[in-house]
Amino acid sequence: MMELKTPAEIAKMRTTGIFIAELLEELTTMAEPGMNLMELEYRARTMIEDRGAVSCYWDYAPSFGSGPFRNVTCLSVNDACLHGLPHDYVFADGDLLTVDIAVSIDGWVADAARSVSVGTAREEDTRLIECTRVALDAAIDEMRPGNKLGTVSSVIGETAKRYGYPVNTQFGGHGLGRTMHEDPHVPNTGKARKGMLLRTGTTLALEPWFCATTDQITFDPDGWTLRSADGSRAAHSEHTVAITEDGPLVLTAPA
Numbered sequence: 171m172m173e174l175k176t177p178a179e180i181a182k183m184r185t186t187g188i189f190i191a192e193l194l195e196e197l198t199t200m201a202e203p204g205m206n207l208m209e210l211e212y213r214a215r216t217m218i219e220d221r222g223a224v225s226c227y228w229d230y231a232p233s234f235g236s237g238p239f240r241n242v243t244c245l246s247v248n249d250a251c252l253h254g255l256p257h258d259y260v261f262a263d264g265d266l267l268t269v270d271i272a273v274s275i276d277g278w279v280a281d282a283a284r285s286v287s288v289g290t291a292r293e294e295d296t297r298l299i300e301c302t303r304v305a306l307d308a309a310i311d312e313m314r315p316g317n318k319l320g321t322v323s324s325v326i327g328e329t330a331k332r333y334g335y336p337v338n339t340q341f342g343g344h345g346l347g348r349t350m351h352e353d354p355h356v357p358n359t360g361k362a363r364k365g366m367l368l369r370t371g372t373t374l375a376l377e378p379w380f381c382a383t384t385d386q387i388t389f390d391p392d393g394w395t396l397r398s399a400d401g402s403r404a405a406h407s408e409h410t411v412a413i414t415e416d417g418p419l420v421l422t423a424p425a
Contacts, residue, residue, distance in 0.1 A: 236393020323360025
């Protein structure tokens, strides 16, 4: 069952979301050629501790992972598309990085992700990132009372199709609030005007992610990192969004 949030609860999630935005801005700005990936993880740990927040990732042990996750960020590089396990890796010029973070403050969760080029951007990476952001904006615009969840999913899939990227349906967006993952699952493709009715108080993490030339994924030996099956690069954009009487409110937007 999906729990609808009150305006006061949405305001608390917004507080968490503003902090998530600060984290993403700090980490994506820090990333540069020659830097070790773990420096981003350690900086995030410090910021989370200083804020009095709680990482939703630390000790997370879902059925698809290998044991508890012992980091506060997911850092996915190049062909890694989701759940990138932070590790000893030095950025090269032109790497494609996705930073994904979820934390809780005073018991309320927000979740967001951003993909950026490290150093000199490749044209094809810029286009892939753009597609995820355009798809996310389109999905956010459909987060209105009376719409159907399938419409939110469909505009994501339509955007990917327009750009020429395939869509994986194993992983997508999700409800959230008191915990990181709540009902419903939000696939990145669907049928317009079908599915669950969207109501005021619905809070969803919307997360378009696409691999450049495949919809198939593989697991790394680390048991967490998911990669494109053909080695093509991946990008990911995510916001936590609430449906209010006035329409969509992006809870993880900067203040």
